[in-house]
Amino acid sequence: MRPGETETRPEAAGAVRAIVLRVDGTEHRLSVDPRRTLLDLLREQIGDYSPKKGCDHGQCGACTVLLDGRRVLSCLTLALTCDGAEVTTAAGLAQDGELHSLQQSFLDHDGFQCGYCTPGQICSAAGLLTEFASGAPSHVTKPVADSPQWTDEEISERMSGNLCRCGAYAGILAAVREAGEQR
CATH class of the missing domain: 1.10.150.120 ([2Fe-2S]-binding domain)
Incomplete structure (x- = not known):
């Protein structure tokens, strides 16, 4: 660091933001770090372990979910960009106890x-x-x-x-x- 510069720590740069997300039909109001992926949010904050963390680089597809009906790699999708969206995991495809x-x-x-x-x-x-x-x-x-x-x-x-x-x-x-x- 040069004289007169201030250090920008990642925590300060990544101020937590509020989002609303529907996952498998259930609404979640969450505080999200802008750097958090949808996969990590699903698994670590919501406790939905249906999408898997495989390569964590978007190459294997184990983390694929439906975002507003379109398939996405949740390990490459920032959670913050999903505010207001509907996420469907494989577990959420079943309806009324009947398999999809x-x-x-x-x-x-x-x-x-x-x-x-x-x-x-x-x-x-x-x-x-x-x-x-x-x-x-x-x-x-x-x-x-x-x-x-x-x-x-x-x-x-x-x-x-x-x-x-x-x-x-x-x-x-x-x-x-x-x-x-x-x-």
Whole structure:
């Protein structure tokens, strides 16, 4: 530090701010450090352990949640930017004690082994189904069909941001295909 300069500590620069967030249908009024990610807020402040912290760099997809219906990597999303938003985790997809069709399809097709990536896979697949239904643009950069073909190649491309380290891809593909074809 040069003479006459004052030190800016991260705590002083990151003044806590109030936000309102709906997570899986429940409203939360929270004080948030502007540097806090949505993933850390969900897990550490709200106690929602459905989204997983995998790589913490946006490369594995274990932290995928739906933010106002669109899939996002919660480890790369600042919580402060979510003020007023609706967050849906894999746990929040079930309604009235009934599994979401994707959750049931993952069970039926053994779309998990260790289960660590499963919540992110399910949220990403739910986002994919919404994109198809609404005609919303996909996050993929490679050209894919305008209407879903539900081929392994197309599903793999549209789910490419979600990694499974134990190799349950065959079951995941079958689960997503079945859920998509039922729509």
